[in-house]
Amino acid sequence: MLTKLYIDGKWTEAVDGRTFEVLDPSTEEVLADVADAGPQDGLHALDAACAAQAAWGRTAPRERSEILRRAFELVISRTEHFATLITAEMGKPLAESRAEVAYGAEFLRWFAEEAPRISGRFTTAPDGRNRLMTVKRPVGPCLFVTPWNFPLAMATRKIAPAIAAGCTMVLKPAELTPLTALLFAEVLTEAGLPDGVLNVITTADPGAVTGPLLADPRLRKLSFTGSTAVGKKLIAAAADQVLRVSMELGGNAPFLVFEDADIDAAADGAVLAKLRNGGEACVAANRFLVHADVAEEFTAKLAARMQTYPLGPLIDGRTRAKVSALVDDAVDAGAQVVIGGKAPEGKGFFYDATVLVDVPLTAKLLSEEIFGPVAPIITFTDEQEAVWLANATEYGLVCFAYTRDLNRGLRLAESLETGMLGLNTGIVSNPAAPFGGVKHSGIGREGGAEGIEEYLETTYVAVSDPFGGM
Ligand code: NAD
Numbered sequence: 001m002l003t004k005l006y007i008d009g010k011w012t013e014a015v016d017g018r019t020f021e022v023l024d025p026s027t028e029e030v031l032a033d034v035a036d037a038g039p040q041d042g043l044h045a046l047d048a049a050c051a052a053q054a055a056w057g058r059t060a061p062r063e064r065s066e067i068l069r070r071a072f073e074l075v076i077s078r079t080e081h082f083a084t085l086i087t088a089e090m091g092k093p094l095a096e097s098r099a100e101v102a103y104g105a106e107f108l109r110w111f112a113e114e115a116p117r118i119s120g121r122f123t124t125a126p127d128g129r130n131r132l133m134t135v136k137r138p139v140g141p142c143l144f145v146t147p148w149n150f151p152l153a154m155a156t157r158k159i160a161p162a163i164a165a166g167c168t169m170v171l172k173p174a175e176l177t178p179l180t181a182l183l184f185a186e187v188l189t190e191a192g193l194p195d196g197v198l199n200v201i202t203t204a205d206p207g208a209v210t211g212p213l214l215a216d217p218r219l220r221k222l223s224f225t226g227s228t229a230v231g232k233k234l235i236a237a238a239a240d241q242v243l244r245v246s247m248e249l250g251g252n253a254p255f256l257v258f259e260d261a262d263i264d265a266a267a268d269g270a271v272l273a274k275l276r277n278g279g280e281a282c283v284a285a286n287r288f289l290v291h292a293d294v295a296e297e298f299t300a301k302l303a304a305r306m307q308t309y310p311l312g313p314l315i316d317g318r319t320r321a322k323v324s325a326l327v328d329d330a331v332d333a334g335a336q337v338v339i340g341g342k343a344p345e346g347k348g349f350f351y352d353a354t355v356l357v358d359v360p361l362t363a364k365l366l367s368e369e370i371f372g373p374v375a376p377i378i379t380f381t382d383e384q385e386a387v388w389l390a391n392a393t394e395y396g397l398v399c400f401a402y403t404r405d406l407n408r409g410l411r412l413a414e415s416l417e418t419g420m421l422g423l424n425t426g427i428v429s430n431p432a433a434p435f436g437g438v439k440h441s442g443i444g445r446e447g448g449a450e451g452i453e454e455y456l457e458t459t460y461v462a463v464s465d466p467f468g469g470m
Contacts, residue, residue, distance in 0.1 A: 001085075002182035003034045005041055005202060008048035009195025015040050020204035022179060025091035025313045026348045034178050037201040042170070042209040043216070045199035049141040049168040050218045052196030057138045057166040061116045064163055068112035070191035075105040075152075075184070082183065086151055089177045091312040091349070092277055104153035106431040107160040107447065114452050115164035131463040136456045138166035139244055140220030143213050145172050145206065145234070147226045148315055149280045151180035157435070157446045158223045158246075159188075159198060165455035167221070170199045172210060174226075176315055178202035210234070217241055223454065224248070225282075227369075228395075228440050235443075246444035246454045248282065248436060250369045251397030254390035255285035255426075256412070258383070259293045261402035262424075267301035269426030270375070273400050274302075275309045275353065276427070279373040280319070282441075283398045283420075283428060287366050289389050292379040299357055299377055303339045306353040311373055313349040320349045323372030330356055330363040330376060340374070367393060383408060391417045397437035398428055419445075 003019075004011040018036040023029065037045075075082060082104075083097035092100070120134040142162055146154040155171060162169050173181035185200045203209045213219055214237040222238045224231055225248040238245050255273055257266045273285035290298050314320045320343060327341055340354030351372055359366065359376040366376060380386045390399055400422040401412050409423045419437040422428045429435060434445035444454050 001032050001179060002186060003032050003179070004182075005035045005037055005045070006182060006185040006198070006200040007041070007045045008051075008199065009189065014038060020175065022089055022176070023316075024088050025315055028347055028349075031088055032179060034202050036205070037203040037209055038205070039208055039212045042201055042203075042213050045170040045201050046141065046213050046216060046219060048196040048199050049170050052194060053138075053141055053168045056168050056194060056197050059166065061118060061164075064166060065112045065115035067188070067192045068108045068115065068160055068163055071188050071193075072105050072108035072112060074187045074191055075101060075108065078187070082152060082180065085180050085183060086177075087312075089179050090148060090151055091315060093310050093312050095310070096277060096312070100150055100153050103429065103431070104150070104156040107153070107156040110431040110447065111160035111164040111452065114161070114449070118165065118452065118456065120458070129465040129469040131466065133461040133463055135459045135461060137459060139455050139457050140167060141218060142167050142169040142221040142223060142455070143172070143210065143219055144169055145210060145222075145224045145226065146174060146181070148174035148176040149277055149282075151177040152184060154225045155181050155184060157431075157451075158225075161446070161451045162455050163193070163197070165452055167455050168197045170201060170213065172201050172203065172206060175202065175204050175206065211237065214238055214243070215240060220244060221455070222246070223444075231442070244454070246446070247442040248444075248446060249397075249440060249442040250395060251282045251284070251437065251441050252286045252367065252369055252393045252395040253283060253398045253400065255288045256386050256390060256399065256401040257288070257290040257294060257298050258386070258401070258403040258405070258408065259291040260404045261294065262404065263294055263297050263301060265424065266298060266402035267305055269400065269402065269422070269424070270298075270302050271305040271309055271426070273422070273426035274375050275306060275311065275373055278312050278314060280315060280371050284371070285375070285400055285426070286370055288375055288377040289380055289386050290377055291386075292381050295357075295377065295379045299338060299355065302375060303355045306355060306373070306375065307339055309353060311350070311353060314351055314372055315349065317349055319371060320351055323351050323370060323374060326365040326368065326370055327354060327356070327374055330359050330365050333360045333363050335359040335363060335376065383411070387412070387415050394440040395437070396439035397441035398422065400426060
């Protein structure tokens with residue numbers, strides 16, 4: 001198991017020799033002691049990224065593409081190794097870890113295909129005289145801060161477009177799940193990534209390490225995935241050096257079921273939207289808004305499916321205590337428990353799949369991210385009310401809606417305040433699509449054709465009229 005810092009192509013201890021423990025959330029046992037970087041280690045990593053930037057930015061797009069393509073093949077060929085490690089440090093069932101490996105690897109293939117397609121434009125100015133040219137350049141050294149819920153995919157979603165664009169980077173993975181990122185660094189080296197292009201620093205004190213990097217004028221870009229609270233702090237810290245920022249933050253996804261929906265399909269989609277990753281996903285359905293005429297049928301079908309879905313533990317005791325407190329708060333306010341509502345006995349941070357009905361609008365779990373296997377159901381009586389309820393949140397990452405009415409689907413796409421809409425589907429994530437949110441859910445998009453733009457600057461060149469005009 002790799003447990004050291006990865007700086008300039010070398011595996012090193014933290015300068016002061018400190019380490020921190022990584023636990024297996026299924027057993028609460030220590031999995032590994034990992035190097036605990038301090039501010040000096042972080043700056044060494046930035047030194048390496050800055051030293052590598054000029055040469056890396058000039059490599060042929062095809063060369064960057066082929067490194068990504070090789071990395072894709074390597075990750076896929078090591079699916080079991082990655083999946084076992086993800087399950088060990090993050091807790092999700094092995095089948096879900098394998099799915100994360102496939103999803104995470106797909107960003108490598110997608111951006112391998114994007115690297116040779118970076119292009120500028122050349123046009124004639126409207127007055128017919130000057131020529132207008134744009135040139136795309138890598139934005140420069142980047143800092144990536146990633147969460148624990150998808151230890152591989154949240155890293156590849158940033159690293160792959162940065163490599164494709166010709167940026168160098170420092171990755172700081174979550175302290176709860178640093179092992180997968182270290183394994184991925186080894187794969188990229190094997191795929192031929194030059195030293196210094198990717199540096200990985202693990203730390204138990206993220207603020208102390210990222211602070212000096214954000215203050216350093218050599219850093220040009222910050223991309224963060226994590227909670228809105230930490231994202232806001234990092235946006236403020238990034239202001240000083242006027243950094244380009246990409247922010248993938250929290251969500252409070254509404255899942256709308258209209259009276260004309262296929263209720264079986266809605267329940268199938270709902271269980272995925274709710275329980276994939278144990279509910280610990282930014283795109284997890286957080287509130288079920290169901291038309292009153294179909295609420296009873298939908299609730300029964302969702303509860304039946306949730307009861308048989310294989311669940312892993314939550315990431316840690318703190319997360320489980322938060323989920324449990326949110327459920328208790330709703331029940332105290334009058335919600336009825338249909339299934340679950342408690343943690344099972346025994347080791348591991350497990351929490352039972354839970355469905356709540358008659359949830360009052362004031363219950364905290366309707367405004368906060370639950371991040372656990374809990375489905376609160378509330379009812380509405382018309383489309384306008386459904387849209388109003390869906391938009392009554394500061395978040396705007398994803399919405400899900402089930403309806404057979406095409407025009408209604410299109411109206412929803414234009415009236416829901418969201419970065420993404422799952423129409424008759426419970427899963428939106430796709431490396432070929434622009435993933436991201438509006439309002440407090442973030443800034444920028446990852447994946448799709450949009451994903452690489454986050455790592456490119458545009459230089460505009462005004463060219464004089466080749467026919468001699470002014
Ligand atoms: P978190 O904000 O606690 O941590 C995320 C990362 O930030 C970790 O690497 C952590 O070490 C680091 N961090 C924490 N405090 C920091 C500080 N003061 N300075 C610098 N770095 C700091 O979030 P989490 O609990 O790891 O992840 C869950 C959150 O991530 C949820 O809110 C979820 O919605 C969000 N998320 C969003 C997306 C998305 O694409 N929108 C995807 C996955 C997760």
